[in-house]
Amino acid sequence: MNFSEIIDNLGSVINNGDKDNIIQVFSAVDKAIKNNQIDVLMDDNLHNLLNGMCCKINDSGKMNLLYSKKFLETYNQNSSIHLSILIHEFSHLFDYLNSRKAYMDPSNIMFTLMELRALHNEAEFIKYFLADKFKLSEMEEFIMQSYENDDMETVSVLLQNTSPSMFFWFLEMEGYFMDKIVNKDAIFQKIKLMGYELLDRYKKAPNINELLIQKGKYSTFIKYLSHILYLICNNSEDEVKKCLTQPDIEKTSKEIESILQANNDRYNLYINMFFFKWEQDINTRYIVSE
Numbered sequence: 001m002n003f004s005e006i007i008d009n010l011g012s013v014i015n016n017g018d019k020d021n022i023i024q025v026f027s028a029v030d031k032a033i034k035n036n037q038i039d040v041l042m043d044d045n046l047h048n049l050l051n052g053m054c055c056k057i058n059d060s061g062k063m064n065l066l067y068s069k070k071f072l073e074t075y076n077q078n079s080s081i082h083l084s085i086l087i088h089e090f091s092h093l094f095d096y097l098n099s100r101k102a103y104m105d106p107s108n109i110m111f112t113l114m115e116l117r118a119l120h121n122e123a124e125f126i127k128y129f130l131a132d133k134f135k136l137s138e139m140e141e142f143i144m145q146s147y148e149n150d151d152m153e154t155v156s157v158l159l160q161n162t163s164p165s166m167f168f169w170f171l172e173m174e175g176y177f178m179d180k181i182v183n184k185d186a187i188f189q190k191i192k193l194m195g196y197e198l199l200d201r202y203k204k205a206p207n208i209n210e211l212l213i214q215k216g217k218y219s220t221f222i223k224y225l226s227h228i229l230y231l232i233c234n235n236s237e238d239e240v241k242k243c244l245t246q247p248d249i250e251k252t253s254k255e256i257e258s259i260l261q262a263n264n265d266r267y268n269l270y271i272n273m274f275f276f277k278w279e280q281d282i283n284t285r286y287i288v289s290e
């Protein structure tokens with residue numbers, strides 16, 4: 001088995017479906033690989049299967065799609081997880097081909113959007129191309145259920161530490177501000193109310209299921225709070241500092257940060273449990289040895 005056969009198999013699964021966004025991602029990236037715009041290589045630094053693939057720009061500026069030996073060795077015709085992982089990376093490569101600048105800046109809002117989009121494409125691929133043909137792995141089931149039931153909220157928090165609903169709320173505020181629909185003071189007001197709402201929702205110690213959503217919403221809130229403050233303060237650090245000392249913004253953001261810190265071990269334990277379960281599921285049940 002060589003890697004291009006896996007890509008061909010992905011191609012034949014995709015040619016039997018009809019979701020345009022996924023077909024478009026596949027054909028553009030497949031073409032770029034065949035044109036040598038992207039090199040596909042095995043990387044000895046990658047070990048397991050679930051994290052067995054990534055995209056990286058090499059020293060001479062060329063995009064590489066890298067995979068682990070285990071990824072290649074464990075692939076077989078009945079395996080859907082390999083294809084799911086591959087379409088996720090294809091989605092990143094597609095974004096890279098379309099917008100290199102945005103892709104290369106991880107602090108950029110676009111970068112978060114691209115990660116969310118890759119996971120969303122992966123979910124649609126699982127649901128519309130794989131679910132009725134393969135015995136899905138537990139991880140794929142989880143991704144698909146989150147797509148069907150909660151707009152990708154739990155799975156995005158789990159895999160990308162981003163709450164999509166919180167992230168898009170900030171983007172919406174940003175849009176209102178840029179379009180002059182709301183002014184600076186109205187944004188402060190909205191942020192304060194959102195902070196209260198978040199703290200209020202998890203007043204009681206969250207149960208195990210709420211824990212993940214709390215972590216996602218809180219860390220996304222903290223991350224994009226400073227982003228939006230910089231935006232409305234014309235990127236002036238002094239102005240942002242002043243905004244942050246507004247009593248309610250300072251108080252809520254500190255409170256949220258301390259809850260995040262206090263629960264850090266619980267969050268990590270809970271998240272690691274999923275990865276452990278998924279990797280075990282793949283190793284013991286799902287991959288049929290040749």
Ligand SMILES: [Zn+2]
Nearest residue numbers: 088092115118
């Ligand atoms: Zn990704």
